Amino acid sequence: MEELMDILQEFEPGVDFEHCTDLIDGKILNSLEILSLVAEIEDVFDITIPTVEIVPDNFNSAQAMWNMICRLQEEE
Amino acid sequence: MTSYCSFPFLFLFLPAVIVVYQLMPEKKRPYVLLAASYLFFWLISGTLLVFLLFTTVSIYSIGKRLDREGEKRDALLKTAPRDEKKAIRQLCQKKQRRWLALGIFLQLGILLTIKYSGFFVENMNQLLKWQQIEPLIKVPQFVMPIGISFYTLQAFSYLTDVYRGVTKAEPKLSRLALYMSFFPGLMEGPICRYRDMAEQLSAGGKITYHQLTYGVQRILYGMIKKVVIADRLNPLVQELFDSGTAYDGGLMFVALFAFTCQEYMEFSGTMDVVIGTAQIFGIKMQENFERPFFSRTISEFWRRWHITLGTWFKDYIFYPVSMAGPMKKLTKNTRKSLGSYYSPLLAGTVALFCVWSLNGLWHGAGWNYIGFGMFHFMLIVLGNFVEPPVAWAAEKIGLNRDSVPWRIFQMLRTAFLVGMGEVIFRASSLHQGVQMLKTMLTSFTLGSVKNGTLFTLGIDRHDFLITGVALFLVLAVSILQERGIKIRDYIAGRKTPVRWMIYYSAVLFVVVFGAYGNGYLPIDPIYAGF
Known part of the structure; x- marks a missing residue:
């Protein structure tokens, strides 16, 4: 989880990723930033994020992203 | 009945539906809405209702097949050894993809034939004419069922969401039929998602004073x-x-x-x-x-104008294209040399090109619509690419980009550019x-x-x-x-x-x-x- 928080903080330094739960719905992350974030997460955690996972529920908070990462790691 | 603002709709059709709906018991009310929706469609497009019926029945059947394959996969995964799970997932996905492809082929096939075959043949004829080849192909002419461009997108999103596991397939045909035909949104949208509408449409609650007023x-x-x-x-x-x-x-x-x-x-x-x-x-x-003319950029404008079409394109075209294998590779390979801002922009631009070509064509089969799409594509791409140098220059000259005069300037500039696109459109x-x-x-x-x-x-x-x-x-x-x-x-x-x-x-x-x-x-x- 710490690694993910580091990625996110580097991405958007001013955002409170620990508590924010509307990163997508609140338009804090746009679609291009999602593309970049997906590439970074795939590299760091050695997973493949399929398109079907690109839904607001998986990216609205750091916790949701972490849950997705853990699930995909288990499925790999 | 030519529009939702017409006298027959507002003073005859709608009041009649309200009265019948309110008089019926709760369980029957969704059927009142379904009957009213089909009547509404029939009053405008007559027997072309068969197209809507065909679309509804076909996505209902294919949705159930997709769900069944998913259930089979989940049952197999429960008992399968760990090293076989990946193969099981891939096999089931392959089967599901076939069903999804069939569903999309049927829906898009109808839309392409009815809406675009004339445009395609006309342009073919023009090409043949330039090559001095005769005889020319006869241009087919079809009468379009009302709202076909809207309900086809809804059908597409339903099937894709069932395939993706975002929503379960609807077991009740009448409920799916109401989602596809709900009369207020039939003519001009909004393009709704099944998961947002299903429960509401089948609730059949009484009309309250608050709702009515x-x-x-x-x-x-x-x-x-x-x-x-x-x-x-x-x-x-x-x-x-x-x-x-x-x-x-x-x-x-x-x-x-x-x-x-x-x-x-x-x-x-x-x-x-x-x-x-x-x-x-x-x-x-x-x-x-969402008050689009307060937008400061073209990208923001499109997040506030025809929102449901924009999110549809984002979910079903932009992400699938920009997340496709070669595009992902492009983003990853260029991340070190171009940085985290410009590297996704390359894949994003390819995806945006697809989105805006289709967006233009969705509005109509004509070169002016394609021109309208390309105009906005170029503005958005230009805006994306010049953003870092503009931010840098603004900082250098001490310009506060959040100041009121600058924001007003941005809004007027965006509105003017949008207006230019509208001239091409009209x-x-x-x-x-x-x-x-x-x-x-x-x-x-x-x-x-x-x-x-x-x-x-x-x-x-x-x-x-x-x-x-x-x-x-x-x-x-x-x-x-x-x-x-x-x-x-x-x-x-x-x-x-x-x-x-x-x-x-x-x-x-x-x-x-x-x-x-x-x-x-x-x-x-x-x-x-x-």
Whole structure:
């Protein structure tokens, strides 16, 4: 989880990723930033994020992203 | 019944549906809505209803097959050893993909044949003509069922969401049929997602006083936009676009402004009527507009204008294209050399090209629509690429990009650029649209305004005054909404005489200043034609 928080903080330094739960719905992350974030997460955690996972529920908070990462790691 | 703002819909059809709905027991009410929706479709498109029925039945059957494959996969995964799980997933996905492909082929096949075959054949003929080849292929002509472009996108999203596991397949045909045909959104959207609508549509709750009054208020506001502004501007817009570049650049600018206003008022006004109508039945449809002309960039404009179409393209075209294998590789390989801003921009630009080509074509089978799409594609891409240097330059010269004057400048610039796109969109051809813009930019003069020609082009000074007052009213409401003030809640909290005075004033405003009767021709619902 710490690694993910580091990625996110580097991405958007001013955002409170620990508590924010509307990163997508609140338009804090746009679609291009999602593309970049997906590439970074795939590299760091050695997973493949399929398109079907690109839904607001998986990216609205750091916790949701972490849950997705853990699930995909288990499925790999 | 030609539009949601027409007399037969508002004063005959809708009241009749409300009465029958309210009289029925709770369990039967969704069936009342379904029957009303099919009647509505039949009154406009007659026997073309079979297209909607076919689409509904086909996505119902394929959705169930997709679900069944998913259930089979989950059952196998429960007992399978760890090293076999990946293979099981891949095998099931392969089967599901086949079903999804069949579903999409059927839906898109109908839409492409009915809406685009004429355009395709016409262009083929033109190519053959250039090669001096005869005989030419006969151009097929089809009558389009009402709302086919909207309900096809809904069908597409339903199947894809079932495939992705975002939603379960609907076990009840009548419920899916109501989602596909719900009459308020049938003609012009919003393009709803099944997971947002399913429960609401089958709830069958009683119409409450709150639902009825809030719904009617929203309809009334939509009527002001549509009947007072959009319809009143119609003769002027028709004259200016029919005459093309016969007038000077000043009047071409008037054409840009008048059509942009007209389209926004017509479409957002109709959405108010649509959403208000659904609200009466306790159904919350997604908003399609969020005061787009307060946008500071073109990208932001498209997040606030026709929102449901934009999110549809984002979910079903932008991400699948930009997340495809080669695109992902491109993003990863260029991340170190280009940085985290520019590297996703390359894949994003390819995806945006697909989105805007399809967005243009979705609006209509014509080169001007493709031109409209490409115009916005170029503006968005340009905006994305120049953003870092602009931010850098602003910092260097000490420009506060959040200051009010700068924000107003950005809003006006965005509105003007959007207006230029609207000229291409409304023109009879791409060539005419470009010529009109050329005239506007190269021969701009206020001569026609000063000598009074402007007031002889279908609408007079009196019409301009009414339109101006109504536009000011909409602007004032929009500013309050932008500040988070809920106007209907505020009015509802006033004392009865004040409240009813406001309601009566709004009704009288539409009755007295609405552009209807002799000498006026209401515009056809612009988006219903798509």
